Amino acid sequence: MVSVNKPRLGYEVPAQIGMAEADVETPALVINLDAFERNLRKMRDIAKAHGVALRAHAKAHKSAGVAHQQMKIGGAHGFCCQKVSEAEALVNEGIDDILISNQIVAPAKIDRLMQLAKRATLRVCVDDLRNVKDLSTSAQTHDVTLGCLVEIDVGAGRCGANPGAAAGRIASGIDAAQNLRFDGLQAYHGPAQHFPQAAKREAAFAEMLDKVKATIADIKTRGLDCAIISGAGTGTFEMEAASGIYTELQAGTYCFMDAAYMGVRTQDDQPAVPFENALFVASTIMSAARSGTVICDAGHKSHAVDSGLPLLFDADGARYVACNDEHGMIDDPKGVLDLHDRIRLIPGHCDPTCNLHDYLIGVRNGVVETVWPVTARGKLL
Amino acid sequence: MVSVNKPRLGYEVPAQIGMAEADVETPALVINLDAFERNLRKMRDIAKAHGVALRAHAKAHKSAGVAHQQMKIGGAHGFCCQKVSEAEALVNEGIDDILISNQIVAPAKIDRLMQLAKRATLRVCVDDLRNVKDLSTSAQTHDVTLGCLVEIDVGAGRCGANPGAAAGRIASGIDAAQNLRFDGLQAYHGPAQHFPQAAKREAAFAEMLDKVKATIADIKTRGLDCAIISGAGTGTFEMEAASGIYTELQAGTYCFMDAAYMGVRTQDDQPAVPFENALFVASTIMSAARSGTVICDAGHKSHAVDSGLPLLFDADGARYVACNDEHGMIDDPKGVLDLHDRIRLIPGHCDPTCNLHDYLIGVRNGVVETVWPVTARGKLL
Numbered sequence: 001m002v003s004v005n006k007p008r009l010g011y012e013v014p015a016q017i018g019m020a021e022a023d024v025e026t027p028a029l030v031i032n033l034d035a036f037e038r039n040l041r042k043m044r045d046i047a048k049a050h051g052v053a054l055r056a057h058a059k060a061h062k063s064a065g066v067a068h069q070q071m072k073i074g075g076a077h078g079f080c081c082q083k084v085s086e087a088e089a090l091v092n093e094g095i096d097d098i099l100i101s102n103q104i105v106a107p108a109k110i111d112r113l114m115q116l117a118k119r120a121t122l123r124v125c126v127d128d129l130r131n132v133k134d135l136s137t138s139a140q141t142h143d144v145t146l147g148c149l150v151e152i153d154v155g156a157g158r159c160g161a162n163p164g165a166a167a168g169r170i171a172s173g174i175d176a177a178q179n180l181r182f183d184g185l186q187a188y189h190g191p192a193q194h195f196p197q198a199a200k201r202e203a204a205f206a207e208m209l210d211k212v213k214a215t216i217a218d219i220k221t222r223g224l225d226c227a228i229i230s231g232a233g234t235g236t237f238e239m240e241a242a243s244g245i246y247t248e249l250q251a252g253t254y255c256f257m258d259a260a261y262m263g264v265r266t267q268d269d270q271p272a273v274p275f276e277n278a279l280f281v282a283s284t285i286m287s288a289a290r291s292g293t294v295i296c297d298a299g300h301k302s303h304a305v306d307s308g309l310p311l312l313f314d315a316d317g318a319r320y321v322a323c324n325d326e327h328g329m330i331d332d333p334k335g336v337l338d339l340h341d342r343i344r345l346i347p348g349h350c351d352p353t354c355n356l357h358d359y360l361i362g363v364r365n366g367v368v369e370t371v372w373p374v375t376a377r378g379k380l381l
Numbered sequence: 382m383v384s385v386n387k388p389r390l391g392y393e394v395p396a397q398i399g400m401a402e403a404d405v406e407t408p409a410l411v412i413n414l415d416a417f418e419r420n421l422r423k424m425r426d427i428a429k430a431h432g433v434a435l436r437a438h439a440k441a442h443k444s445a446g447v448a449h450q451q452m453k454i455g456g457a458h459g460f461c462c463q464k465v466s467e468a469e470a471l472v473n474e475g476i477d478d479i480l481i482s483n484q485i486v487a488p489a490k491i492d493r494l495m496q497l498a499k500r501a502t503l504r505v506c507v508d509d510l511r512n513v514k515d516l517s518t519s520a521q522t523h524d525v526t527l528g529c530l531v532e533i534d535v536g537a538g539r540c541g542a543n544p545g546a547a548a549g550r551i552a553s554g555i556d557a558a559q560n561l562r563f564d565g566l567q568a569y570h571g572p573a574q575h576f577p578q579a580a581k582r583e584a585a586f587a588e589m590l591d592k593v594k595a596t597i598a599d600i601k602t603r604g605l606d607c608a609i610i611s612g613a614g615t616g617t618f619e620m621e622a623a624s625g626i627y628t629e630l631q632a633g634t635y636c637f638m639d640a641a642y643m644g645v646r647t648q649d650d651q652p653a654v655p656f657e658n659a660l661f662v663a664s665t666i667m668s669a670a671r672s673g674t675v676i677c678d679a680g681h682k683s684h685a686v687d688s689g690l691p692l693l694f695d696a697d698g699a700r701y702v703a704c705n706d707e708h709g710m711i712d713d714p715k716g717v718l719d720l721h722d723r724i725r726l727i728p729g730h731c732d733p734t735c736n737l738h739d740y741l742i743g744v745r746n747g748v749v750e751t752v753w754p755v756t757a758r759g760k761l762l
Contacts, residue, residue, distance in 0.1 A: 010489045010762055011466050025489060025762050059706055082707040085392050102707065103667045103676075105721060108391045108406060127670040128720055158708055159668040159676050166670075190705060286484045287540040289508040289547075295484075295540050300733045302761055306686050306704065323687065324571060325440055325732050326463040326483065326761075327539055339511055340486060351706050352681045355737070358759055377759075378739055380683055380707075381391055381406050 007358075015361045019368045022342065026284040027298035029357040029374075030344070033364045035278035036255060040074030042274060043237075043254050050241040053077050055099060055230060057252030058376070060351050062086065063360055064093030065372025066255065078121070080230075080250050084109045085379035088116055093375055097121040099149070099230065101186060101250060103159055105131055107138075109381065114142035123147035123228075125186045127161045132173045132180065139179035148174045149230060151186040152215055154208040158190065163211035168218035175224055184228030187212045188250060193235025194260065196267040205239045212245055234261055234273060258350040260307035280313060280344040281353070282361075283328065288339045296320075296328040296343060303345060304352035310345035320345060388739075396742045400749045403723065407665045408679035410738040410755075411725070414745040416659035417636060421455030423655060424618075424635050431622040434458045436480060436611060438633030439757070441732050443467065444741055445474030446753025447636065459502070461611075461631050465490045466760035469497055474756055478502040480530070480611065482567060482631060484540055486512055488519075490762065495523035504528035504609075506567045508542045513554045513561065520560035529555045530611060532567040533596050535589040539571060544592035549599035556605055565609030568593045569631060574616025575641065577648040586620045593626055615642055615654060639731040641688035661694060661725040662734070663742075664709065669720045677701075677709040679726060685733035691726035701726060 007013040014028035024030065047054045056070045057080040067090060070076040078097030081087040087098045097120065104113050104124055116122055117139075126132055126148045139146050152167045153160035161167040167185070174182040192204040216226050227247070232240035234253040240246040253261055256279035265272050283298035300323055303310050310320050310328075316336045322329040328345070330337065337343065347353040354360070354374055362370030388394040395409035405411065428435045437451045438461040448471060451457040459478030462468040468479045478501065485494050485505055497503055498520075507513055507529045520527050533548045534541035542548040548566070555563040573585040597607050608628070613621035615634040621627040634642055637660035646653050664679035681704055684691050691701050691709075697717045703710040709726070711718065718724065728734040735741070735755055743751030 010493065011469065014762060025487065027761050088392065105667050106406065106665060112391065127668055130720055153671065157671075157674065158705065158710060159670065161670045284487060286486050287508055289540065289542045290534065290538075293538065300685060300687050300730075301736050301759075304681060304685075306681050324539065329539060339509060349681075355682050356759065357761075378682075378737065380408050380738070381395060 013359055013371065015368045015371055017368055017371055021363045021366045021368060024282055024361055024368065026282045026342065027302040028282045029354065029360050030280045030282045031256070031360055031362045032278045032280070033362045033369055035276040037073060039255050039257070039275045039278055040070060043251065044075030046238065046241060047075060047249055052241050052246060053248040055080055055248045055250055056255070057101070057250050058090060059086065060252030060256065061354050061360070062374050062376035062379070063354070063372045064090055064095060064375040065370060066360065067095050070255065074255070083379055083381060084112050084116065085381040086376040087122070088112065089376040089379050091116060091120045095120070100124040101188065103127060103131060103151070105134070107134070110134055110138045114138050114144050114146065117144040117146050118142070123149060123183055125149050125151040125159070126170060126174060127151045127159055129170055129173045132170065132177050136177035136180050145179050145181055147181045147183040149184050149186040149228060150174070152211060154187045154189050154211045155192065155204055156188070156190045163215045164218050167215045168222055171219045171224055172222050182224055184226040184230065185212065185215060186230050188231040188233065189236070190233065193233040194264055196264055198265070198268045198270045201236060202239070205236060209243060209245060234275070235264055253350055256350045258307070259311045259346045259348045262346065277313065277346050279347065279350055281310065281347055283343050283345055285337050285339055285341045285343065288337070291335065292331065292333060294330050294332050294337045296330055297326065298328050298345060299324045299326045301325050301356060303347040304349050304356065306352060307349035310347050313344040313346055394740055394752065396749045396752055398749055398752055402744045402747045402749060405663055405742055405749065407663045407723065408683040409663045410735065410741050411661045411663045412637070412741055412743045413659045413661070414743045414750055416657040418454060420636050420638070420656045420659055421451060424632065425456030427619065427622060428456060428630055433622050433627060434629040436461055436629045436631055437636070438482070438631050439471055440467065441633030441637065442735050442741070443755050443757035443760070444735070444753050445471055445476060445756040446751060447741065448476050451636065455636070464760055464762060465493050465497065466762040467757040468503070469493065470757035470760050472497060472501045476501070481505045482569065484508060484512060484532070486515070488515070491515055491519045495519050495525050495527065498525040498527050499523070504530060504564055506530050506532040506540070507551060507555065508532045508540055510551055510554045513551065513558050517558035517561050526560050526562055528562045528564040530565050530567040530609060531555070533592060535568045535570050535592045536573065536585055537569070537571045544596045545599050548596045549603055552600045552605055553603050563605055565607035565611065566593065566596060567611050569612040569614065570617070571614065574614040575645055577645055579646070579649045579651045582617060583620070586617060590624060590626060615656070616645055634731055637731045639688070640692045640727045640729045643727065658694065658727050660728065660731055662691065662728055664724050664726055666718050666720055666722045666724065669718070672716065673712070673714060675711050675713050675718045677711055677724060678707065679709050680705045680707045682706050682737060684726060684728040685730045685737065687733060688730035691728050694725040694727055
């Protein structure tokens with residue numbers, strides 16, 4: 001009954017190319033292509049000025065369409081992914097250089113990782129000698145050589161070996177293992193991206209850099225070089241870029257921005273994160289039955305609220321104040337919004353928001369120019 | 382390269398029927414089928430004892446497989462959906478009685494609603510006379526008659542006309558409109574589901590019931606009957622069931638439960654919500670590089686945190702304390718968890734969690750018995 005190959009407009013897909021933006025079915029994820037491209041060029045220029053490579057994080061958008069633009073006009077030389085299935089989906093669409101910025105430990109996933117390594121330049125992060133053994137065994141079975149970065153915990157308290165000798169021992173283990181190649185370090189500080197105070201962010205960065213340097217030094221004593229030092233996100237990337245230590249930047253959100261990153265540098269009179277809002281949830285007012293409040297059709301299932309509620313773009317006093325699965329409650333004290341009105345929401349957190357949608361609708365001058373599938377949507381495995 | 386019709390194990394689908402539960406790829410959404418079926422029977426028996434119908438809310442699971450079990454052993458006579466595309470996906474899988482417990486206002490969606498009304502018993506909620514006009518025009522075009530419930534705001538401050546005469550005028554408008562049929566009221570109080578204090582919940586319910594009765598009375602003076610009074614959720618359904626006013630219950634979460642509903646009645650020495658945890662995110666420890674903390678492979682993209690972090694099931698002192706997109710940080714003071722260990726998380730909120738997954742894996746006695754697609758996953762339109 002349903003054609004698998006031709007998504008139906010307004011059912012599987014909210015828009016088609018050439019359609020007016022005002023006719024896009026809602027809720028839908030819309031990209032302002034002009035702002036998106038300015039973001040890509042700005043990051044390209046900053047990375048270039050500092051002589052660091054850009055390995056954009058594809059977990060932010062999960063879309064091959066976006067990734068190809070990041071390469072074509074944004075200077076990206078490769079991508080990060082968090083999951084094997086995410087990487088696989090992008091390799092299927094022509095992305096050929098991916099770092100899995102994460103540990104892959106399940107046997108079936110390691111097997112798929114090695115199969116994928118035959119089709120693309122692939123690297124993975126490691127923080128445990130037991131994992132080194134498993135990776136090496138599978139790489140031998142598949143007759144591939146896999147590049148490995150040792151992940152160190154630089155303050156985030158998430159994955160990663162302790163810096164220094166603990167990480168060095170894993171580097172030696174990789175170097176000694178059959179069919180693995182030690183390529184360098186993964187050193188990413190997630191929380192530091194979101195510290196609102198410049199001083200706190202700088203202190204976290206300085207501490208992180210000390211840990212990276214100490215680890216590089218330990219590894220040097222083992223006769224090994226760290227060809228790659230990979231890390232950074234949209235909240236700190238200027239510091240990694242200027243460090244003289246990091247060789248590549250893993251920022252992801254910069255291409256779209258979101259409410260969390262827009263609001264992060266509001267303290268201490270700092271300049272904001274230097275990118276524009278390019279991603280919106282287009283939504284429609286579906287109920288205006290009582291004065292002062294209207295209800296829109298975009299709730300938890302249209303945008304993630306883990307980093308806060310979305311902001312209304314061009315709001316004129318209206319505020320998105322509460323959220324249910326498929327409803328957004330909007331305070332509208334001036335009464336500017338009515339039934340059928342369309343609004344644009346800046347999502348709180350772009351990464352899990354993109355993961356809720358099957359398509360990204362690119363618009364320019366009020367017309368739909370691109371309809372990009374969210375290629376790796378839901379690829380959790 | 383990728384077969385559309387045959388999902389690949391461990392890539393698109395985390396399990397296959399007959400597999401050991403311990404071999405399910407993670408993260409994955411797993412149903413304890415015994416607990417699930419006990420939940421279904423319990424709700425069936427409570428509804429039957431009070432002589433009310435069960436119109437289970439499909440937004441909780443979005444799965445035709447679950448819905449068919451709710452009919453087969455759980456006594457459900459029909460379902461609620463929030464979106465036209467959600468309803469359409471379930472009708473395609475044999476669900477034939479659906480109330481869209483929401484306003485449908487966009488022209489293209491109204492058109493699809495009428496097309497769907499030719500294939501199933503369909504009703505929709507209305508809170509605005511402008512919407513009555515649009516629905517009637519489209520129903521005439523499609524030569525269908527659509528049942529409408531007037532939604533009233535009973536305290537949630539979300540959608541819904543004011544109770545009493547304002548709602549009565551809409552009922553009259555529906556009755557007067559060509560090809561629409563006035564069927565009764567939608568009266569759902571979302572926030573009341575989550576009031577922790579019994580007294581507060583009872584007060585909200587009493588206030589709600591007064592509003593429903595006042596609206597029924599107004600509608601009676603217009604010569605109309607409310608054949609259906611629909612509402613209730615997993616947090617209050619015992620009161621609606623016993624009210625003598627409500628004719629059908631819209632509970633959804635009861636079949637799975639989640640951490641939010643498990644924790645809601647902890648104050649005032651009340652009995653808990655009378656259902657068992659039947660839904661889990663199966664996850665694997667992917668990093669154990671430092672003592673006291675381990676990292677699992679399930680984060681924001683595996684479970685929704687809008688109602689709080691997930692709980693560890695059978696935790697032995699370990700606690701899920703923080704969340705990133707694809708990582709969960711687990712405090713493990715006793716050191717009971719290590720690399721490769723499997724854990725089960727009770728998601729904070731089951732509805733948006735199901736919406737993140739493509740499959741629900743049903744297990745019994747440690748063996749995978751069912752693999753149900755999340756039929757309406759991502760159906761936002």
